[in-house]
Amino acid sequence: EIVLTQSPATLSLSPGERATLSCRASQNIGSSLAWYQQKVGQAPRVLIYDAYNRATGIPARFSGSGSGTNFTLTISTLEPEDFAIYYCEGRRYWPPGTFGQGTKVDIK
Amino acid sequence: QVQLQESGPGLVKPSETLSLTCTVSGASVSNVIHYWNWLRQSPGKGLEWIGNIFYIGTTKYNPSFRSRVTISVDTSKNQFSLRLSSVTGADTAVYYCARDDKLMYDYWGQGIRVTVSS
Numbered sequence: 101e102i103v104l105t106q107s108p109a110t111l112s113l114s115p116g117e118r119a120t121l122s123c124r125a126s127q128n129i130g131s132s133l134a135w136y137q138q139k140v141g142q143a144p145r146v147l148i149y150d151a152y153n154r155a156t157g158i159p160a161r162f163s164g165s166g167s168g169t170n171f172t173l174t175i176s177t178l179e180p181e182d183f184a185i186y187y188c189e190g191r192r193y194w195p196p197g198t199f200g201q202g203t204k205v206d207i208k
Numbered sequence: 209q210v211q212l213q214e215s216g217p218g219l220v221k222p223s224e225t226l227s228l229t230c231t232v233s234g235a236s237v238s239n240v241i242h243y244w245n246w247l248r249q250s251p252g253k254g255l256e257w258i259g260n261i262f263y264i265g266t267t268k269y270n271p272s273f274r275s276r277v278t279i280s281v282d283t284s285k286n287q288f289s290l291r292l293s294s295v296t297g298a299d300t301a302v303y304y305c306a307r308d309d310k311l312m313y314d315y316w317g318q319g320i321r322v323t324v325s326s
Contacts (some may be wrong), residue, residue: 134311136313142318142319143304143306143316144313144316145316146314149312156314193261194310195257195260196257196268197241199256200255
C-alpha cells in the first residue's frame with residue numbers, strides 16, 4: 101500500500117506570499133499524483149493532475165512539480181480564497197487512490 | 209454543467225445498513241470514460257475511497273470494507289448507489305460521490321453527513 105506523507109501539517113502565511121507544499125510517496129508512483137483543495141464545508145476540488153497539469157479553470161498561480169516519490173504544489177502568490185486544506189492523491193495503482201493527510205494553509 | 213448530489217438518511221443505527229444515492233446531472237453515468245465513486249471523510253481517517261462502478265456494472269471496492277459494501281448503478285435514473293452493511297460508529301463520516309476519469313476526481317457531490325448512533 102502506498103502511503104503519502106504531506107508536509108508541513110500547517111503553513112501560516114500572509115496573502116501575497118508564496119506557498120510550497122510537499123507530498124512524499126512511500127514508493128515510486130511516477131507522475132500519477134493529483135492535488136485537491138478543500139475549504140470548510142465543501143467537497144475537495146481538483147487543482148492538479150498527473151503531477152503538473154492544471155485542471156480546467158484552475159488559476160496559473162497553482163503549479164505542481166515532481167515525480168517518483170517527491171512532489172510539490174506551489175501557490176505563487178496567495179490570494180485570500182486560497183487559505184484552505186490541500187491534499188495530494190497518489191494514483192499509480194488506481195484504484196484505489198491514496199490520499200495524504202493534508203496541509204492546512206492558514207492566515208498568519 | 210456536471211452536478212452530483214448525494215441523498216439518503218443522515219442517521220443510521222449501529223448494525224444496520226447505510227444506503228445512499230448519488231444523482232448525476234449534466235453527464236451520463238452510461239458514458240464509457242468515467243467511473244463513479246463513493247468516498248468518505250472522517251476526522252480519524254481522512255479521505256478514504258470506498259469503491260467505484262463503471263456503467264456496465266463493473267465494480268471495484270476498497271478491501272478495507274471487505275464484503276460490507278455494494279455499489280450499483282441505475283442508468284435509467286442516471287444514479288448510482290452505495291450500501292454499507294453492519295455499520296458501527298467508525299462509519300460516521302461525510303460521504304461523497306465523485307466522478308473519476310482515471311486521472312482525477314473531477315466532479316464531487318457536496319457531501320452528506322452520516323452519523324451512526326442508536
